[in-house]
Every structure is written in C-alpha cells, then in structure tokens.
Amino acid sequence: MATVDFYEKTGCINNTRQKALLQASGHQVIAHNLLIEPWTPERLYLFFGGLPVVQWFNTTASAITTGLVVPEQLDTEIALDLMVLDPGLIRRPLLQVGDQRQVGFDLDIIDRWIGLSATVLGETGISPTHLTLCPQAAARLLVTGGASLA
Numbered sequence: 648m649a650t651v652d653f654y655e656k657t658g659c660i661n662n663t664r665q666k667a668l669l670q671a672s673g674h675q676v677i678a679h680n681l682l683i684e685p686w687t688p689e690r691l692y693l694f695f696g697g698l699p700v701v702q703w704f705n706t707t708a709s710a711i712t713t714g715l716v717v718p719e720q721l722d723t724e725i726a727l728d729l730m731v732l733d734p735g736l737i738r739r740p741l742l743q744v745g746d747q748r749q750v751g752f753d754l755d756i757i758d759r760w761i762g763l764s765a766t767v768l769g770e771t772g773i774s775p776t777h778l779t780l781c782p783q784a785a786a787r788l789l790v791t792g793g794a795s796l797a
Contacts, residue, residue: 656681669757681741737750
C-alpha cells in the first residue's frame with residue numbers, strides 16, 4: 648500500500664472522512680496543514696498537472712464567493728502567487744505519493760492511482776458528494792446566496 652502525504656485544512660470534516668477512507672484501504676496517511684505549509688509557486692504547480700487554472704481553486708473560499716478573486720480571469724502565474732499568499736484558495740486535498748501528485752478527492756482517479764478498497768467504500772455508506780462538498784461551506788453559500796454548488 649501507499650504512503651500518502653495529505654495536505655488538508657485541519658479540522659475539515661471531508662478531509663477527515665477522506666483520510667479515514669485512505670487508511671481503511673490500507674494506506675499510510677501523513678497529514679499536513681495546507682494552510683501553514685511553506686508553499687512556493689513551483690512546488691504548488693506540481694499538484695495541478697494539466698488541469699485548467701479554474702480547477703485549482705477552492706470555490707468555497709470567501710475571496711472567491713465574494714468576487715474578490717475570479718479564477719476564470721487569472722493566468723497561471725497570478726493564480727499561483729495568490730494561492731501562496733492565501734492557501735485557503737487552494738482546492739483540497741492535495742495528495743502526494745512519491746513523485747506523483749493530485750488535487751481533489753475524485754474516488755475513481757484515486758482508486759486507479761493507488762487503490763481504494765471496494766469493501767470499505769460499500770461499508771462506509773458515504774457518497775462521493777460527502778467526500779467532496781464541505782457541509783459548512785455549502786450551508787454558508789445557501790444562506791448568503793453565494794456561488795452555485797453545481
């Protein structure tokens with residue numbers, strides 16, 4: 648099984664569920680607080696692969712929901728600089744196994760990459776939505792009329 652460096656927002660309910668799923672699948676998880684990690688643009692870029700800039704962002708970050716930051720209007724350099732200044736803008740979690748990196752928690756991608764136990768997935772009763780959508784942020788968006796959850 649894999650040793651996974653897991654960059655999270657400490658205390659995030661979904662990150663806790665995601666780590667538990669990885670551990671139950673036999674992986675060793677080393678948790679890091681994404682918000683205090685000493686990021687550089689070069690290091691951060693390695694997690695995003697060929698994804699479009701807009702997919703790098705935590706869409707529930709207050710700077711985005713208030714319109715202060717509009718990911719669709721940013722180029723690579725500015726996006727990375729903003730994320731280094733405000734790591735709360737970074738889509739979570741960031742995952743690293745050896746030299747391979749990934750952003751977000753897509754069950755299919757992670758299963759193909761390092762493997763997830765189908766038995767564990769079936770036993771948890773957790774839907775993919777419960778692993779990707781932050782409950783507090785969803786509630787905040789619905790109350791404030793912020794960005795769409797779609």
